[in-house]
Amino acid sequence: MAIALVFVAAMPAPAQADTSKIPHVGSKAIEHFQQYQYSSENKAFAIAPGGAWSWVTEAISEEEAGKEALQACQENTQQKCVLYALNDRIVFDADRWPGL
Numbered sequence: 042m043a044i045a046l047v048f049v050a051a052m053p054a055p056a057q058a059d060t061s062k063i064p065h066v067g068s069k070a071i072e073h074f075q076q077y078q079y080s081s082e083n084k085a086f087a088i089a090p091g092g093a094w095s096w097v098t099e100a101i102s103e104e105e106a107g108k109e110a111l112q113a114c115q116e117n118t119q120q121k122c123v124l125y126a127l128n129d130r131i132v133f134d135a136d137r138w139p140g141l
Contacts, residue, residue, distance in 0.1 A: 074086055120141060
């Protein structure tokens, strides 16, 4: 009797951020943030008080992704845009948010 062992390596899904914690955004932004979480590296997601948001993926670098996301967000609001996420890290500073 032969026994064969098969190991299947699965790529783990990215850690899912709690989308209910993203301030001032509507359901469309939450839907896009969920897509963002599964997108390629060198990505950034920016938000602003009042509901403006933007995201970029596959930029030349993480730094460039942040700049591009902030610029695209800023084109849609007069409020100050801030980064919410860079790659798979939440970088949002909740303490600074009320001062924006």
